Amino acid sequence: MNSIKRWWNKVSGRLVADGEDARDVTAMELCRMLQRCPSCAGTFEEHTYALFAVTVLGDERTERLKGFFNAIEEYRWEDAQKYQDFDQKRDAVVAYVLKCRSGSLALVMERSPSEVYETDRLIACTLIEQENGQLLNRIIPANEWRQLSGSGPA
Numbered sequence: 001m002n003s004i005k006r007w008w009n010k011v012s013g014r015l016v017a018d019g020e021d022a023r024d025v026t027a028m029e030l031c032r033m034l035q036r037c038p039s040c041a042g043t044f045e046e047h048t049y050a051l052f053a054v055t056v057l058g059d060e061r062t063e064r065l066k067g068f069f070n071a072i073e074e075y076r077w078e079d080a081q082k083y084q085d086f087d088q089k090r091d092a093v094v095a096y097v098l099k100c101r102s103g104s105l106a107l108v109m110e111r112s113p114s115e116v117y118e119t120d121r122l123i124a125c126t127l128i129e130q131e132n133g134q135l136l137n138r139i140i141p142a143n144e145w146r147q148l149s150g151s152g153p154a
Contacts (some may be wrong), residue, residue, distance in 0.1 A: 014107045024109075024146060026049075026051070027044075032052075034137075035101050038127055039098075040100050040104075043072055045101070045149055048146060049096050050144045051095075053094075054092050055085055056085050057090060057091040059088060068093065075132045080095065087114075090114055091112065093111060097136060108125050109122075109123040110122055111123055115151070
């Protein structure tokens with residue numbers, strides 16, 4: 001049952017706890033890893049996030065992983081966003097975009113293990129300068145932003 005819940009969490013970002021009480025597990029994990037907004041150093045009230053890209057880890061996928069990291073490091077947002085491969089039986093690198101209440105953006109990357117007993121691990125958190133942030137913000141559909149401190153859509 002845990003593997004099914006973990007898969008659902010990865011796919012939807014939500015875990016239904018008591019039938020009606022849906023909590024955003026992804027938001028809880030991001031808050032746990034970051035503890036404070038990297039931009040304003042405050043709490044996560046009025047902050048949103050969006051799943052941006054994901055790619056599977058593996059020895060045979062080294063070149064693909066390099067391409068993913070290069071696209072992110074070079075701010076080639078459209079290329080990076082094309083990485084949407086996921087396999088519940090494999091560890092993955094997941095990239096989220098965090099939007100501060102000030103409007104500034106940060107890119108958060110985590111290692112998401114396939115094992116139920118392992119927790120997600122923060123790889124990097126980078127503030128995006130305004131010009132590149134505007135480009136990144138434009139390619140994320142408005143309906144994909146979710147409240148970081150809540151459980152519903154932004």
